Amino acid sequence: MKKIVILTSGGDAPGMNAAVRAAVRTALAEGLEVWASHSGYQGLVSETLVPLDSSAMANCIQLGGTILKTDRCQAFFEKTVRQRCAHFLKSKLIDGLIIIGGDGSFRGATLLQEEGGPAIVGIPATIDNDIEGTDYTIGFDTARNTALSAIDRIRDTASSHNRNFMVEVMGRHAGFLALDVGIAGGAEYILIPEYPLTIDKLSRKMLEPSRKKMSSIIVVAEGENPGHTLDLAKKLSDKTGITYKVCILGHIQRGGSPSALDRKLASLMGHTATKMLINGIMNKMVALQHDQLILVDFPDPQQPGRRVPDKTLLDLNDIICK
Numbered sequence: 001m002k003k004i005v006i007l008t009s010g011g012d013a014p015g016m017n018a019a020v021r022a023a024v025r026t027a028l029a030e031g032l033e034v035w036a037s038h039s040g041y042q043g044l045v046s047e048t049l050v051p052l053d054s055s056a057m058a059n060c061i062q063l064g065g066t067i068l069k070t071d072r073c074q075a076f077f078e079k080t081v082r083q084r085c086a087h088f089l090k091s092k093l094i095d096g097l098i099i100i101g102g103d104g105s106f107r108g109a110t111l112l113q114e115e116g117g118p119a120i121v122g123i124p125a126t127i128d129n130d131i132e133g134t135d136y137t138i139g140f141d142t143a144r145n146t147a148l149s150a151i152d153r154i155r156d157t158a159s160s161h162n163r164n165f166m167v168e169v170m171g172r173h174a175g176f177l178a179l180d181v182g183i184a185g186g187a188e189y190i191l192i193p194e195y196p197l198t199i200d201k202l203s204r205k206m207l208e209p210s211r212k213k214m215s216s217i218i219v220v221a222e223g224e225n226p227g228h229t230l231d232l233a234k235k236l237s238d239k240t241g242i243t244y245k246v247c248i249l250g251h252i253q254r255g256g257s258p259s260a261l262d263r264k265l266a267s268l269m270g271h272t273a274t275k276m277l278i279n280g281i282m283n284k285m286v287a288l289q290h291d292q293l294i295l296v297d298f299p300d301p302q303q304p305g306r307r308v309p310d311k312t313l314l315d316l317n318d319i320i321c322k
């Protein structure tokens with residue numbers, strides 16, 4: 001292993017920079033040449049690699065987003081384009097590729113490998129924490145702290161005015177973010193895609209005679225339809241007569257300076273990814289399982305991503321939110 005390329009792909013997540021920094025500096029310490037492909041796979045498609053030295057990584061550990069830029073590169077879905085990318089990397093004598101991204105990026109990685117691309121190691125990064133094979137993805141902790149701090153502020157108004165709020169957080173297929181910020185933020189209910197609650201059931205709960213709340217917060221995962229909470233609030237108000245203010249947190253949750261946990265885990269994952277490439281590992285993802293960093297296969301694209309496995313935490317919240 002003499003020359004490697006690093007790229008960040010798919011949705012940005014806080015902590016990506018810490019992973020890049022650790023991977024680059026580990027590679028430099030091992031005597032490797034390191035190059036960046038900017039904007040995900042786009043750098044490979046446009047055959048533009050940028051050299052990275054240690055100073056290129058200065059003052060980036062605290063920054064959100066990704067200094068390597070990221071993109072959803074449509075061209076890379078085409079086999080002929082991937083073949084050209086593999087050929088380009090070979091012509092530049094690139095032996096290894098580190099890809100920091102989500103499920104889609106790893107699917108692209110596997111297909112690039114099939115076209116004769118270099119050895120690839122992936123680092124999971126998405127604020128949704130929904131990648132199969134790892135208990136943790138870079139960016140999740142920062143996003144949940146950002147959402148939690150918003151909920152705390154909303155609670156000040158909710159309690160001062162005796163108002164009810166619905167707060168929509170990110171999470172298209174998986175409710176990990178909603179679940180954690182709901183519990184940590186003292187939400188009365190947490191609605192996640194894995195365990196949908198019908199309007200009828202929710203309104204019955206809100207109308208229970210034993211319910212004594214003057215104000216409350218319901219945390220809702222955005223699901224397939226970001227913004228759907230406005231409609232949900234109206235339907236619930238129509239059924240119960242209780243008015244809900246709605247706050248949709250949206251992309252606020254994606255940005256911001258990474259938390260200590262994200263910086264630390266991203267640094268460890270970046271270091272591990274480079275070490276694994278040097279050790280001849282290929283086509284694996286660095287994963288956290290039971291507090292240990294291990295290597296696993298890239299997630300199976302035929303399978304859905306990681307989902308909240310059971311109702312335990314929702315049931316617990318039902319008890320402690322009363």
Ligand code: ADP
Binds near residue numbers: 101
């Ligand atoms: P994420 O990696 O966060 O899941 P995407 O699903 O948007 O984000 O994937 C990021 C990029 O990975 C895509 O824009 C594309 O360049 C590449 N990619 C994703 N899926 C495929 C695929 N099936 N074939 C080839 N490239 C893919």
